[in-house]
Amino acid sequence: MPLTKPVYNNSPELPWVVQKFGGTSIGKFLDNIANQVIKEYVKQNQVVVVCSARSGENKQTGTTNRLIRAADEALRPGSTEYLQIINDLLQDHLGVAEEMINDPEILKELKHDIERDCTKLKSFLEAAQIISEISPRSRDIIIGVGEKLSCRIVAAVLQDRDVDAAFVSLENIIDREFEALDQTFYDYLAERMAAKVRECGNKVPVVTGFFGIVPGSLLTTIGRGYTDLCAALTAVGLGAEELQIWKEVDGIFTADPRKVKSARLISIITPEEASELTYYGSEVIHPFTMEQVIRAHIPIRIKNVQNPRGQGTVVFPTDAVSKDGTATPPHSPKVLAENGYHLDLSRKYPTAVTIKDSLVVLNVHSNRKSVSHGFFAKIFSTLDRYGIVVDLISTSEVHVSMALGADSNERDLPRVIEDLKSVGRVDLLKNMAILSLVGKQMKNMVGIAGMMFTTLASAGVNIEMISQGASEINISCVIEESKAVTAMNVIHDQLLSKQSTLVLPAVKQSTIASLMLD
Structure with a gap:
């Protein structure tokens, strides 16, 4: 039989x-x-x-x-x-x-x-x-x-x-x-x-x-x-x-492992961190995906088809909304552990560094013939008319610098530049990249921005633009694309490595826990 x-x-x-x-x-x-x-x-x-x-x-x-x-x-x-x-x-x-x-x-x-x-x-x-x-x-x-x-x-x-x-x-x-x-x-x-x-x-x-x-x-x-x-x-x-x-990768790393030899796999990451990494160069998860599952309190696990037994990286909804639509309290370290997720509360360094390359920087200097609100209105209405997406922006009353994706804007950029000449002098920098340092706990790290820029300066990396404030968990700057790999490596070695010499003001363990899970 x-x-x-x-x-x-x-x-x-x-x-x-x-x-x-x-x-x-x-x-x-x-x-x-x-x-x-x-x-x-x-x-x-x-x-x-x-x-x-x-x-x-x-x-x-x-x-x-x-x-x-x-x-x-x-x-x-x-x-x-x-x-x-x-x-x-x-x-x-x-x-x-x-x-x-x-x-x-x-x-x-x-x-x-x-x-x-x-x-x-x-x-x-x-x-x-x-x-x-x-x-x-x-x-x-x-x-x-x-x-x-x-x-x-x-x-x-x-x-x-x-x-x-x-x-x-x-x-x-x-x-x-x-x-x-x-x-x-x-x-x-x-x-x-x-x-x-x-x-x-x-x-x-x-x-x-x-x-x-x-x-x-x-x-x-x-x-x-x-x-x-x-x-x-x-x-x-x-x-x-x-x-x-x-x-085809084991999960989310502290940096691109193809470019940074010392990059480590991150076992657990917050949705906010994953969203920032996705937007600024790391192909992690589609943002709509993140929003829908996190609000339903469902963890996302990223795994490798070539290494199915690996633990991968878990995006854990620490600040989720419950399935009935009401707010839920953050998970405590004990609850995380009971569900097999281990959050390193002793970590006193950022979570990851990422690069988004193939960018151009568009600088607009006001000719002072228009008041400041007219200056900004003209710039952003022009960008909107051509469907230009701005990745990063830095402004003053008479100057605006914007990092744009080169591939998606190459066709329309000449027309955009021509239109913007009516409000001031326009110049373009090509072959640029955005370097982003991401970490949920960075808002508690007094002096982390200074250390980041000092580290880049010591490696001979010039900074064209700086952006911090839109997100408390992200510090971004624009650098030359040719310096991107060097910049990512020095930042990772100095600020993200467990063996790094990063020294910040002392913070109580309970404070770190509440900041990471709030």
């Missing part, structure tokens, strides 16, 4: 865990994901898998970027390049299916589904070329095919590895009109996503990160991080024990 293979599935008595996998992880480490991650977690949790579109060695060659190019090509009269792009995507995904799937029945069904999705996409783009129009919402639909193809492959691979998985598409989940992406909309989405997941019963849902037509277009209003948001809202709707973001 043949032995029956074990089947891994969700048990309703176990707590929910939502696992989000990025495109590169799915493209390169799918076997690890199936055998070493999902199979292990499903033994102790009800698991939901949320997937991005597959990527190769880098995002530029990934499925989403190729779909965006296909949409652009379809708008070019007479172009057939989009047909080649779709055919290449079809062959790539069919090749992965044949490589990863052993069961002939599972493989046959998967290939049929992939071919059907690509045929529908081809017809959609042909129609768009005929009418010479692709609306923002139509572009969303085109991009969403990437998540569908990815999730079909992941679900089939899990089935092939004896995991009772189900493909779940969220493309039609929104069944009523909303005017804006506000909290009412997010609450509705969380509820709908959770209901869709529960329909799977004991099966492990493999959910598309794309969740349909949203007010103002998914790509425009949320951006490329919408898969993270989907995972977050699913976790909120299910009341999950944890949201896991799986990457």
Whole structure:
């Protein structure tokens, strides 16, 4: 009598865990994901898998970027390049299916589904070329095919590895009109996503990160991080024990480990710190994701698909709002420890240092022909008209310096500069970078800013701009991009290392604890 293979599935008595996998992880480490991650977690949790579109060695060659190019090509009269792009995507995904799937029945069904999705996409783009129009919402639909193809492959691979998985598409989940992406909309989405997941019963849902037509277009209003948001809202709707973001790194480090040899893994970090690191160069978590899960009091754990047994980094909601919408007190060190999270209250140095490069600095010097409020009004209305995003700003009554992302503003910058010449002299500095020192406890470190700038000066790093005040947990400055790695290393060695000589005014342990957890 043949032995029956074990089947891994969700048990309703176990707590929910939502696992989000990025495109590169799915493209390169799918076997690890199936055998070493999902199979292990499903033994102790009800698991939901949320997937991005597959990527190769880098995002530029990934499925989403190729779909965006296909949409652009379809708008070019007479172009057939989009047909080649779709055919290449079809062959790539069919090749992965044949490589990863052993069961002939599972493989046959998967290939049929992939071919059907690509045929529908081809017809959609042909129609768009005929009418010479692709609306923002139509572009969303085109991009969403990437998540569908990815999730079909992941679900089939899990089935092939004896995991009772189900493909779940969220493309039609929104069944009523909303005017804006506000909290009412997010609450509705969380509820709908959770209901869709529960329909799977004991099966492990493999959910598309794309969740349909949203007010103002998914790509425009949320951006490329919408898969993270989907995972977050699913976790909120299910009341999950944890949201896991799986990457190709062990978690969040005190600095970029590729550039700073002494960088250390951070075991636990506050949401505020994680948000600052995300904005100023460290690709951590989409800000919408952070907001939704933290207000629902759900920890976020960042882990490595190549090292599933590692603890990763936990973003713990120390200042969260409870699920019924009322404020909750901060977690005490005892509560953190009981839940397996250990916060180092003896730490007397900042949490991390990060670099955001490829910036330009725009300086505007008033010609004094307008009063100060007119000077500022003209500058910011001009930036708004061209959709220019300012990363960092430093002002006086007659001078404004702004750090701007070079890539996103290169096309419009000449026109911006020309318009701003009416209020004063304008000059531009290229090849700059923002260095940011981040730490929840820094607001209690008297003299930390002085030590930061003294350290940079001793390393021969010139500072173009300084910004502190908008956030009590972040000190940022603009430096030359060529000095960025040197600056990050000296700051890390002097201010973040456990062996550093950082000496600040003495503070009681209880005071540090209250400041870190308030």
